[in-house]
Amino acid sequence: MTTAQLVSEIKRKKSFLCIGLDVDLNKIPQHLLKENDPIFAFNKAIIDATHHLCVAYKPNTAFYEAYGIKGWQALEKTINYLNKNYPEIFTIADAKRGDIGNTSTMYAKAFFEDLAFDSVTVAPYMGKDSVEPFLTFENKHTILLALTSNQGAFDFQTKTVNDKELYKEVLETSKNWTNSENLMYVVGATKAEYLAEIRNIIPNSFLLVPGVGAQGGNLQDVCKYGMSNNVGLLINSSRGIIYASNDVCFANAAAKKAQELQLQMEVELKRY
Numbered sequence: 552m553t554t555a556q557l558v559s560e561i562k563r564k565k566s567f568l569c570i571g572l573d574v575d576l577n578k579i580p581q582h583l584l585k586e587n588d589p590i591f592a593f594n595k596a597i598i599d600a601t602h603h604l605c606v607a608y609k610p611n612t613a614f615y616e617a618y619g620i621k622g623w624q625a626l627e628k629t630i631n632y633l634n635k636n637y638p639e640i641f642t643i644a645d646a647k648r649g650d651i652g653n654t655s656t657m658y659a660k661a662f663f664e665d666l667a668f669d670s671v672t673v674a675p676y677m678g679k680d681s682v683e684p685f686l687t688f689e690n691k692h693t694i695l696l697a698l699t700s701n702q703g704a705f706d707f708q709t710k711t712v713n714d715k716e717l718y719k720e721v722l723e724t725s726k727n728w729t730n731s732e733n734l735m736y737v738v739g740a741t742k743a744e745y746l747a748e749i750r751n752i753i754p755n756s757f758l759l760v761p762g763v764g765a766q767g768g769n770l771q772d773v774c775k776y777g778m779s780n781n782v783g784l785l786i787n788s789s790r791g792i793i794y795a796s797n798d799v800c801f802a803n804a805a806a807k808k809a810q811e812l813q814l815q816m817e818v819e820l821k822r823y
């Protein structure tokens with residue numbers, strides 16, 4: 552999917568919501584455990600109930616890898632289901648990959664070709680040659696970790712290196728890499744006060760913003776400092792939406808939570 556198509560979907564749906572599909576078998580409704588593939592059954596119900604309220608889904612691959620081959624098959628079924636039934640949806644494999652060049656090429660093939668995701672999250676720590684293989688794929692997006700939502704972000708990302716905080720160095724350096732138009736960045740909603748400075752460095756890049764909901768980030772603060780001319784935001788909530796209820800009406804409860812966020816986004820889109 553192109554960035555222009557993503558922006559047009561955001562405007563059509565009046566939503567820049569990304570729903571995280573972080574499936575934990577201990578948290579899903581117990582009646583689903585009788586299904587042949589409980590993870591996919593859960594995802595399908597959530598997707599069918601919420602697709603009109605969001606523009607993106609983000610399965611975090613850890614929640615699939617934890618269940619071995621069955622988890623990986625459920626991830627494959629989920630992305631195939633999305634691509635077949637809701638091709639207008641932007642898909643994110645939250646896999647946080649990145650390695651020496653030839654290995655990164657294989658990661659990129661896995662997520663962009665085999666699984667046909669629109670984007671994958673990548674860690675910048677190994678530098679340019681570990682990220683550029685992802686950037687060579689046309690109309691695919693590499694979402695680089697810049698300033699993450701967790702407390703540990705302060706261990707390295709905000710430390711000063713060469714008179715600059717490390718996350719700023721990541722932004723400034725990566726924006727000059729070949730095919731950098733295919734870059735997006737992760738910035739945690741819990742770090743909204745950093746967004747104005749981040750926008751000075753990358754005024755138009757899309758930001759994937761996790762941390763609203765369960766982690767306590769505030770949607771309005773993120774929009775105030777993080778929205779760009781082309782919206783430029785995908786705000787993610789995972790647990791806050793998909794585990795709204797664990798009874799038989801779980802998908803409706805998830806849709807209700809998603810709608811609460813979508814309505815707030817509609818207000819923000821009018822404001823900026």
Ligand SMILES: O=c1ccn([C@@H]2O[C@H](COP(=O)(O)O)[C@@H](O)[C@H]2O)c(=O)[nH]1
Pocket residue numbers: 571573611645698699700701737738739761762763764765766787788789790791
């Ligand atoms: O900085 C980051 C990067 C990634 N994540 C991931 O996003 C979701 C958040 O889930 P919630 O349940 O809405 O808290 C999850 O997959 C994280 O691994 C992040 O939270 N922060």
